[in-house]
Amino acid sequence: MVRKRHSILNYRNPLTTAARKLSLAGGGQSKGFTLIELLVVIAVMAILAGLLLPTLARAKARAQGIICVSNTRQLALACLMYAPDHNDRLPYNLGRPAASTNLDNWAAGVLDWELTPDNTNALLLAASALGPYVGKVVNAYRCPADTVLSSLQRQAGWSYRVRSYSLNASIGDAGDFSTAGYNVNNPGYIQFFKLASIPQPADIFFFLDEHPDSISDGYFLNKVNPATYSGYGGYGTGNEWIRLPASYHNGAAGVSFADGHAETHRWQYAATKPPALPDAARLPALIPAGQIADFDWVVDRMSVGR
Numbered sequence: 392m393v394r395k396r397h398s399i400l401n402y403r404n405p406l407t408t409a410a411r412k413l414s415l416a417g418g419g420q421s422k423g424f425t426l427i428e429l430l431v432v433i434a435v436m437a438i439l440a441g442l443l444l445p446t447l448a449r450a451k452a453r454a455q456g457i458i459c460v461s462n463t464r465q466l467a468l469a470c471l472m473y474a475p476d477h478n479d480r481l482p483y484n485l486g487r488p489a490a491s492t493n494l495d496n497w498a499a500g501v502l503d504w505e506l507t508p509d510n511t512n513a514l515l516l517a518a519s520a521l522g523p524y525v526g527k528v529v530n531a532y533r534c535p536a537d538t539v540l541s542s543l544q545r546q547a548g549w550s551y552r553v554r555s556y557s558l559n560a561s562i563g564d565a566g567d568f569s570t571a572g573y574n575v576n577n578p579g580y581i582q583f584f585k586l587a588s589i590p591q592p593a594d595i596f597f598f599l600d601e602h603p604d605s606i607s608d609g610y611f612l613n614k615v616n617p618a619t620y621s622g623y624g625g626y627g628t629g630n631e632w633i634r635l636p637a638s639y640h641n642g643a644a645g646v647s648f649a650d651g652h653a654e655t656h657r658w659q660y661a662a663t664k665p666p667a668l669p670d671a672a673r674l675p676a677l678i679p680a681g682q683i684a685d686f687d688w689v690v691d692r693m694s695v696g697r
Contacts, residue, residue, distance in 0.1 A: 452536070452641065456655055459534040459600065459645040463556060464653035466531060467597040469524035470497070470562075471651055474586040481586060482520040484563035487608035497521050497558050498532060501608045504541035504669045510552045532556060536639035539603040541669045555637070557601040560612035561694035562649075573697060576614050580694035583649075592649035596692045600637035600644035602665070604672035610634075615690055630686065632676045638664040648692075658685045 424432075473482050482497040493499060499519040500509035509515065517527040525531045534555035544552075561574060562583050568574050574582045583589050601611055611634050636644045640655060642664050647653035658664055660682040665671045678686055 455536040456640040460653045463598045463645040463647035467647035469521040472524045479585045481563040485566040486610045556598045557609040557611035589649045595649045599646040602635040602637045605634045
């Protein structure tokens with residue numbers, strides 16, 4: 392019997408043989424993505440992006456709103472801690488121009504649309520009256536949604552101004568405006584010099600988002616004429632927006648109160664919500680007939696009658 396001799400030359404690798412069969416079955420060519428397949432993938436990705444981006448934008452807006460309300464609450468708590476250290480007196484709340492240089496004020500500095508240093512001077516905020524009570528965390532003074540700047544400020548490379556909040560003008564010592572024991576801007580209402588003088592703390596607001604076009608010195612003032620103001624639905628001469636709340640959060644603003652709680656309040660009317668742009672507020676602004684409910688909400692939580 393003649394035995395066949397096996398040589399390494401006669402050895403066939405089964406893997407090579409299988410690969411050769413696959414290659415022959417495919418016509419000897421490897422198959423990749425076609426243009427149509429690539430276009431389909433790109434279209435699917437575009438659809439998914441279109442669905443996800445608005446959701447992400449809404450999530451970001453909600454997060455900014457939460458941070459904003461937290462900031463206003465932190466500032467309110469700072470006032471509540473400040474008072475016991477100062478014989479129950481609330482911080483100074485001076486109208487400009489004194490607030491620009493007076494570090495006894497709740498927040499020093501006057502904001503504008505120019506290249507004034509107060510717009511970006513975070514150290515000035517940290518050194519003001521409430522600075523130590525917020526741990527000198529200057530981010531507490533700014534809503535994260537507030538990146539409003541003038542074209543001049545953007546050209547200078549600025550990212551934002553340092554403050555978004557203002558203090559109710561009926562809270563604290565208003566300097567020359569309140570030497571008579573009441574605020575001459577609203578003589579029919581009580582000026583709360585001391586924390587204990589606030590009869591219903593849950594109903595009197597401390598801080599709120601202010602429209603970037605009116606924020607200036609952080610003294611949130613709206614004058615009321617008791618002779619012509621009749622409350623909800625009322626309208627009369629002297630009742631107009633002098634300072635306007637902001638509406639960064641889908642038409643709403645963060646507001647904190649004298650009892651330490653904070654909330655987001657949504658404004659009802661377009662007249663209350665001009666765009667967050669320089670020179671957009673056009674103040675003082677008459678309140679259109681039938682659109683006074685937003686003004687009522689602010690005034691009813693500003694103070695109480697004397």
